Amino acid sequence: MLFADVILPLPLHDTFTYEVPPEMESDIKRGCRVVVPFGTKKIYTAIVMKVHGERPDFDVIKPIKELLETTPIATEKQLQFWEWISKYYICSMGDVYKAAIPGSLKPKDEQAIREKNRRRKNILGDAFLSDDITCLSPLSEAQGKAYDEICTSFETHKTTLLHGVTSSGKTEIYIHLIDKYLKEGKQVLYLLPEIALTTQITERLERVFHDRMGVYHSKFTDAQRVAVYQKQLSDEPFQLILGVRSSVFLPFNNLGLVIVDEEHETSYKQQDPAPRYHARNAALVLANMFGAHTLLGTATPSFEVYHAARKDRYGYVQLNQRYKDIQLPTIQIVDLKEARSKRKMKGAFSFELIDAIREALENKEQVILFQNRRGYSNFIECKNCGWVPRCEHCDVSLTYHKKTDQLTCHYCGYTYKLPEKCPACEEKHFANKGLGTEKVEDQIKDIFPEATTLRMDLDTTRSRTSYENIINEFADHKADILIGTQMVTKGLDFDNVSIVGILDADHLLHQPDFRSYERTFHTLSQVAGRAGRKHRQGKVFLQTRNADSDIIQQIVNNDYWGMFFQQMTERKDFHYPPFYRLIDVYLRHRDNQLLGHLADDMAERLRNVFGNRVLGPDCPPVSRIQSLYIRKIMIKIEHGASIEKVRNVLTAIQNQMLEQTVAHGLTIHYDVDPM
Ligand code: ADP
Ligand code: ZN
Ligand code: ZN
Numbered sequence: 001m002l003f004a005d006v007i008l009p010l011p012l013h014d015t016f017t018y019e020v021p022p023e024m025e026s027d028i029k030r031g032c033r034v035v036v037p038f039g040t041k042k043i044y045t046a047i048v049m050k051v052h053g054e055r056p057d058f059d060v061i062k063p064i065k066e067l068l069e070t071t072p073i074a075t076e077k078q079l080q081f082w083e084w085i086s087k088y089y090i091c092s093m094g095d096v097y098k099a100a101i102p103g104s105l106k107p108k109d110e111q112a113i114r115e116k117n118r119r120r121k122n123i124l125g126d127a128f129l130s131d132d133i134t135c136l137s138p139l140s141e142a143q144g145k146a147y148d149e150i151c152t153s154f155e156t157h158k159t160t161l162l163h164g165v166t167s168s169g170k171t172e173i174y175i176h177l178i179d180k181y182l183k184e185g186k187q188v189l190y191l192l193p194e195i196a197l198t199t200q201i202t203e204r205l206e207r208v209f210h211d212r213m214g215v216y217h218s219k220f221t222d223a224q225r226v227a228v229y230q231k232q233l234s235d236e237p238f239q240l241i242l243g244v245r246s247s248v249f250l251p252f253n254n255l256g257l258v259i260v261d262e263e264h265e266t267s268y269k270q271q272d273p274a275p276r277y278h279a280r281n282a283a284l285v286l287a288n289m290f291g292a293h294t295l296l297g298t299a300t301p302s303f304e305v306y307h308a309a310r311k312d313r314y315g316y317v318q319l320n321q322r323y324k325d326i327q328l329p330t331i332q333i334v335d336l337k338e339a340r341s342k343r344k345m346k347g348a349f350s351f352e353l354i355d356a357i358r359e360a361l362e363n364k365e366q367v368i369l370f371q372n373r374r375g376y377s378n379f380i381e382c383k384n385c386g387w388v389p390r391c392e393h394c395d396v397s398l399t400y401h402k403k404t405d406q407l408t409c410h411y412c413g414y415t416y417k418l419p420e421k422c423p424a425c426e427e428k429h430f431a432n433k434g435l436g437t438e439k440v441e442d443q444i445k446d447i448f449p450e451a452t453t454l455r456m457d458l459d460t461t462r463s464r465t466s467y468e469n470i471i472n473e474f475a476d477h478k479a480d481i482l483i484g485t486q487m488v489t490k491g492l493d494f495d496n497v498s499i500v501g502i503l504d505a506d507h508l509l510h511q512p513d514f515r516s517y518e519r520t521f522h523t524l525s526q527v528a529g530r531a532g533r534k535h536r537q538g539k540v541f542l543q544t545r546n547a548d549s550d551i552i553q554q555i556v557n558n559d560y561w562g563m564f565f566q567q568m569t570e571r572k573d574f575h576y577p578p579f580y581r582l583i584d585v586y587l588r589h590r591d592n593q594l595l596g597h598l599a600d601d602m603a604e605r606l607r608n609v610f611g612n613r614v615l616g617p618d619c620p621p622v623s624r625i626q627s628l629y630i631r632k633i634m635i636k637i638e639h640g641a642s643i644e645k646v647r648n649v650l651t652a653i654q655n656q657m658l659e660q661t662v663a664h665g666l667t668i669h670y671d672v673d674p675m
Helices: 076-088 093-100 110-124 126-130 141-156 170-183 199-212 222-233 245-249 279-290 303-310 336-341 351-362 437-447 464-475 516-528 550-556 560-573 592-613 643-659
Strands: 002-007 016-020 033-038 042-052 159-164 187-191 213-216 240-243 255-261 293-298 315-319 330-335 366-370 379-382 399-401 406-408 415-417 430-433 453-456 481-484 497-502 539-544 580-589 614-618 628-638 667-672
Touching: 002 033, 002 093, 016 033, 076 093, 076 245, 076 279, 076 643, 093 245, 126 199, 141 159, 141 170, 141 315, 159 170, 159 303, 170 187, 170 199, 170 255, 170 293, 187 245, 187 279, 199 213, 199 240, 199 464, 213 222, 240 245, 245 279, 255 279, 279 293, 303 315, 303 560, 330 336, 330 351, 330 550, 336 539, 351 366, 351 437, 351 497, 351 539, 379 399, 437 453, 437 481, 453 464, 497 516, 516 539, 516 550, 516 560, 539 550, 550 560, 580 592, 580 643, 592 614, 592 628, 592 643, 628 643, 643 667
Parallel strands: 159 293, 159 315, 187 240, 187 255, 213 240, 255 293, 330 539, 366 481, 366 497, 453 481, 497 539
Antiparallel strands: 002 016, 002 042, 033 042, 379 430, 399 406, 406 415, 580 628, 580 667, 614 628
């Protein structure tokens, strides 16, 4: 008699054992899916981890209902990779399984493959497809040198950082590298942050690699993702995958190179649900399993990566010149304190910025305006008594959206009608506080009624096509001014933008987080990098109340090094990454008071083991979401400490906590290396 240990698509830590009916015995293998009963009524598609002959020690062992395939849908390497994710990020294999396999994966989904190819042709138009000549452009001298240095670096370092200023032509270098590996018969995985995976980049690569390339995007339908997944399992997989975070879960058989573009992007980290993995770090592990090389590319490296490069754990290649030697944009600081006191402002715009926009418009050039908040105003406030409407389910004030004339909670998405009068004092006068992208658009239309504008934020880009449409329209100069949140920073390449306006740099700086300086530097340098990419030097206006601060000066001078060293001293002194590893423990419960006690209890148990490495519990800045109260305990672990031991202690303490009857309704989860 054979038995199979399987994982269910549930957040459960263990595998479950089923009996293998005799007719399945010859076909069932690790990595195949099976249909199994669970509990009294439920039926799940599970995945086989182990087939063995040891009868487990309990009475009723249910038989497997159905074997879905005889060829495994997850390769041995994938299963090992899942195990790493589950262990490192302290989540269940069931969570990883759910994230890794597209929902409706069916054996041989030929229909979906055809559908995908048809759609791809439509996106590209026939011109590209008929042109079957590989068009690699010759690299500039600086690019060629960087390319050679990367190849040399790979001889001694599996992982290499390409630190190249914005618009230095990193993509072109990637293309040449990909070509080299494909010619050697190796597979390549090219990772991009979600939002940066646009037709701009897809077309650029497709022109060179044609049908050897597959695209994997989370906005694709399940069927489209299944098609790519199936193709990767087949005998003729795509040699190149261009994809987002989740493409690290695709099957590869001969991976030779991984490229992680914009490696500093925090969106590589999955927040919710589990597995809360970091795609860059996971990709490094994946590459290691294949003995593949990894190239991490960025204009503003993350501290983790730059630190590793300085310690010579990673190779390091620098590219300081923009393509065609166009100068980096100049950044002019506008002191908002002074501008306000001298009344040299119109709404959110300083006179300097207005003049620059006017000149750009007269020259038929384009402008990007950056404000990292969507909506019209952050919140509304009663002018009489100061009452501020808040979400009933979350601990946040509501954002006003003028277009829909509604108040929205940006955490749970709940919308509310604007109250007719203040429920506290019955007055009818509300003030709009704070500056959102909608308000920016209103103001710019007042100042330049003849200019055409586009807005790019979460509200205008709900679908993949709307995001692409905005980019295409702006690239075709169908609008003069693009207003956006951080979305406008992600590697977009527009020819004709001469002016970038950063309306309020301070908002980013004042996030209550040890990474806020690093992140401000990344974001603002990236926004600035959108100016003057093709023809001549661009200009950036940076409006701030902290004109004299070090960080603003470092951004203006493109002084990554200065920023890095200053911040690293603090990171070291206060035990933060990259010197220490953080694990956030989140506890959630409906009852706030009970949660407080439970969190204290858990922190106490953790302190008994980890001592003063444990901080908290604290209420996070948003301490209630969707009616669940939240507490956070932070653990700081020395690098080099065994993550396995830490995980075992955490799991043991979690079990002790959840065994208590008072803890009914408590959920605990972990965020390892939080962003
Ligand atoms: P980065 O990714 O470093 O910001 P890109 O790779 O987007 O820069 O390059 C910036 C611009 O320069 C793009 O429009 C790209 O098409 C152009 N470019 C870069 N290298 C070359 C090259 N070797 N030949 C032709 N155009 C290039
Ligand atoms: Zn009031
Ligand atoms: Zn809410």
